[in-house]
Amino acid sequence: MTRTAAPYRLPHAAGLGRLIDRDRPLGFTFDGQRLSGYAGDTLASALLANGRRLVGRSFKYHRPRGIVGLGTEEMNALVGVGLGADHEPNLQATRVELRDGLVAVSQNRWPSLSFDIGQINDVFSRFIPGGFYYKTFKWPKSFWHHLYEPLIRRAAGLGRAPSGRDSSAYEQIRVDCDVLVVGGGPSGLAAAQAAAASGARVMLAEDQPSLGGVADLYDASDEFRAPPDVMVLTRTTALAHFHHNYLLLAERCLGEGPRQRLWKVRAKEVIVATGAIERPIAFANNDRPGVMMAEAARGYLARFAVAPGERGVVFTNNDEAYRTALLVRRTGAGEVTVVDIRKHPEGALVEEARRAGIPILAGTVVSQVESTAAGQAIEAVRIAAFRPGMSRLLRESRLPCDYVAVSGGYNPAVHLWCHNGGKLRYDMAIHAYRPDRHRDRMWAVGAANGTFDLEAALAESRFAGEQAAARALARSMASDMVAPQLKPRRQGAIEPIWFAPASRHYNDGHKHFVDFQNDVTVADLELAQREGYSSVEHTKRYTTWGMASDQGKTSSVLGLGILSEATGRPIPEIGVTTFRPPFTPLTFGTVAGAQKGPLFLAVRQTPVHDWHVANGATFEPVGHWRRAYCYPSGGEDKAAAIAREILSVRRAVGLLDASTLGKIEIRGRDAGTFLDRIYTNSFSTLKVGRCRYGLMLNELGFIIDDGVTARLADDHFLMHTTSGGADRIAAWLEEWLQTEWPDLQVLITPVTEQWAQFAVAGPKARTVLEALAATGESDVDVTAGSFPFMSWRAGRLGGFRVRIFRISFSGELSFEIATPARDGLRLWEALMTAGAPLGITAYGTEALHVLRAEKGYIVVGDETDGTVTPRDVGLDGLVSKTKRDFIGRRSLEQSFLRAEGRKELVGLLTEDPREVLPDGAHAVREVKANGPMATIGHVTSSYMSPTLERSIAMALIENGRSRMGETLTFPLEGGRLVKATIVSPVFYDPQGERQNV
Amino acid sequence: MLLIKCPVCGVEGDETDFHYGGEAHVKRPATDRPDRVSDGEQRDYLFMRKNPRGLHFERWRCDRGCGKWFNAARDTVTMEFRATYGIREEPPAT
Helix, strand or coil: CCCCCCCCECCHHHCCCCCCEEEEEEEEEECCEEEEEEECCEHHHHHHHCCCCCCEECCCCCCEECCCCCCCCCCCCEEEECCHHHCEEEEEHHHCECCCCEEEECCCCCECCCCEHHHHHHHCHHHCCCCHHHHHCCCCHHHHHHHHHHHHHHHCCCCCCCCCCCCCCEEEEEEEEEEEEECCCHHHHHHHHHHHHCCCCEEEECCCCCCCCCHHHCCCCCCCCCCCCEEEECCEEEEEEECCCEEEEEEECCCCCCCEEEEEEEEEEEEECCCEEECCCECECCCCCCEEEHHHHHHHHHHHCECCCCEEEEEECCCCCHHHHHHHHHHCCCEEEEEECCCCCCCHHHHHHHHCCCCEEECEEEEEEEECCCCCCEEEEEEEECCCCCCECCCCEEEECCEEEEECCEEECCHHHHHCCCCEEEECCCCEEEECCCCCCEEECHHHHCCCCHHHHHHHHHHHHHHHHHHHCCCCCCCCCCCCCCCCCCCCCCCCCCECCECCCCCCCCCEEEECCCCEEHHHHHHHHHCCCCCHHHHHHHHCCCCHHHCCCCCHHHHHHHHHHHHCCCHHHHCCCCCCCCCCCCCHHHHHCCCCHHHCCCCECCCCHHHHHHCCCEEEEECCEEEEEECCCCCCCHHHHHHHHHHHHHHCCEEEECCCCEEEEEECCCHHHHHHHHECCCCCCCCCCEEEEEEEECCCCCEEEEEEEEEEECCEEEEEECCCCHHHHHHHHHHHHHHCCCCCCCEEEECHHHEEEEEEECCCHHHHHHHHHCCCCCCCCCCCCCCCCCEEEEEEECCEEEEEECCCCCCCCEEEEEEEHHHHHHHHHHHHHHHHHHCCEECCHHHHHHHHHHCCCCCCCCCCCCCCCCCCCCCHHHCCCCCCCCCCHHHHCCHHHHCCCCEEEEEEEECCCCCCCCCCCEEECCCCCCCCCCEEEEEEEEEEECCCCEEEEEEEEECHHHHCCCEEEEECHHHCEEEEEEECCCCCCCCCCCCCC | CCEEECCCCCCEEEHHHCEEEEECCCCCHHHHCCCCCCHHHHHHHHHCCCCCCCEEEEEEECCCCCCCEEEEEEECCCCCEEEEEECCCCCCCC
């Protein structure tokens, strides 16, 4: 593999590159170009070492963008890593560890990164100001569908989704601990050590591969080790904090095994030691590749021996950034000048820089970056004399450079603190928000708490660790311990600057970026104020400032500063926008964990499932069940199979696997009374040995379930529910028993899985049962005289222990035979064998539905939608007029449920008998060529009926029952009109003679 | 993700192991006097619910434990469960 030399990698002699192993070179590609790096590099450091400054294009204007940060704060350098199905988009290059053969690509550019058509947006940017989406894509209406939506969809997002199914494994694990410390810098480690030493079970999560945070870039440079007795997770990012100290941590795993692991942690105490994030300053073209944070520039130099450039400018309002200039000077990594807005910088670091001979331009501001024509490389900055409060510059001078290291101060990383309602207060000493109160047992320490001095941070962290441990272990808190006092800092004070004054019209090709990731500029925020978005949350939504994965990490306080200057209100009065989880983007695989494919949802199968599969059934989901839909055979299509199955039931006999039907045993002294209150009709009067169809309402008076209930004994009923409703109804019964009628002595037992149940339906059904009876021990008399319709019998049939219910959902003579589930498959096969000479045919759920529709029977969920009363579907006769109370009774009396104009269930016959209306088609009062048409109802079920050799449909139509014979018009997609006549919903055998033989 | 302890069986678990059942102590007028429930009473029973900032009495079911319903007094601001108690019991003095 040929490798390009890495021109910005400094030689070993400089003593830099703490994290890289120069003995282990690695090859990788970026946009197809072969490059090299070292073990220990991040993708970002390796790209910079190779002189690759341009790594992406911005979201809206497609401006060239480079690497700005060092870790989780990176908002520009989002890349895609991996090929094909393993591709992962939108990764921060600063957090991608380099490995041999890594394939990375830039995003949001076409046709190539250096020449991108979309950058024309930058030229036309005056036409796409803040709130552009809300202002532009409004009219004409027809443009929305064909132009705006496709355009927005293509422009949306940055990376591309992987091309196939992710083959990686993901894992989730649930743990509890006493103290969870987030952040493995000096503060986090001190807190964890103190908590563990106090006897608490402590976990610590660190985003980076190694511990120590950014201590090496500030005062301390010691090696950091995991404290004893602390469970330390590196490469693990705390994504979110939820109620009662429930946190999600995402671990990036190495080697074999899962790709990522999601830790779901419940901690008694949480210590947030997430450090602080350096913030940018808004000056013209502050987004050019080569403008980076001062800490990041220092980090690439110290950790990876990568020079940020040859001639640098450090632009700052505080002392810390001087460290970058000092490191550059000390290591001979080119020339450097400090531009400091403060008139009289005077801290210890400033003095050190002066002694080192670093040029310092005090009271000066960087107003603008000059770059090459394509904007991809910096040539100089414009600088000018600065005093606080000035708004326009008159005289600028030019300072040649090829990179700018910026520091506008530090924002404590309060995201985790705020996810679940932690309060903040604005601190004028650090010009940033810091943690205030939290309702959960949560502590913030170190830089995350705005405590930037190392000694003070360590003291406060140890204190928090001990106190958190004491509270977690329910010991009394050490009352003699007091929170440590802050030592006076040896540093000069920070002076706030948000927006460097400009000499030119500042949104005309000279943008001052606040939120790099969402391309939000100072001008956008100011425009939002002029347009009246005075609430900070409204400004955020209008401009998209602080949205997406950045979540205000770099842009939040900077934007608040700009709003403050634009409105003249102090920052604390403006308020702060909400920080939302996740802290960093996470891949969907981590969210799903192992719950994908067959583990996504537990699929329920009946005891006969394998027979259905072996006999060519197609399946449909019903609740969590898979039910046989139809059984195509001999090359027939589904429609042919369904028609064949239906005609077999009507002419001979069919066999249906009804095992999924919900079955609930209701037992106890008051079982009858209880059912009287649950159903609209009466069950206490039902005789033992008999069955009754019941209708169940909710308290609003609307139908929620139906089914046949059999009385097994005086104190014992077996309720059948819909297949999808079994669990819901069992919970419903329990709720009423426990909460409203605890005086009733009733026990509820769901027994759906205990029984296999089959419907033998058709004119020859009884003959099948008699044939089976002849094959073995039988004591059930199935003759019409001794086994009437709507009764049940128990006993033996062909040697099987059975309960037989003479009930019918097809309108034919029908027996539903239940047997213990373990015997289900044998009974099914015995029925098929016994019925073979009679032409018995297995039928599926679609045939079942057509058969019941021919009879006008409702299906809860088809004919009902949660707003339908018994009267609406013509079942008012099932509503008791004598019972004093049942669920929903009082609501049914409400005037609007009895008023004229409600939709009523009717049958429909289309003019053309071959025309099958689509489910959900609406009938309209009047057909109009344009504009909305008033609907008077809709189709609830619609089928081709092989029995009637024509289409049939059921519909809910306004005053339907009083419109018999009326012809309605259904406009369909594409402008086609279908006419249908209202008829009774009972299409077949209206007298019900066939089931009663 | 609330942490909840069932007062009936004593098991402690995440809120996803429980089922929220809305405001507690809502009286169903029809249970006592089904023939004399005014439209207004029925409306209040069906739809009118408290939405306090602070202490809220509410129903929960121990879904993956004992299956029993119970009442809880929870602070809607701090999310603290001040008390849990039997489904038919009156709220404790607070």
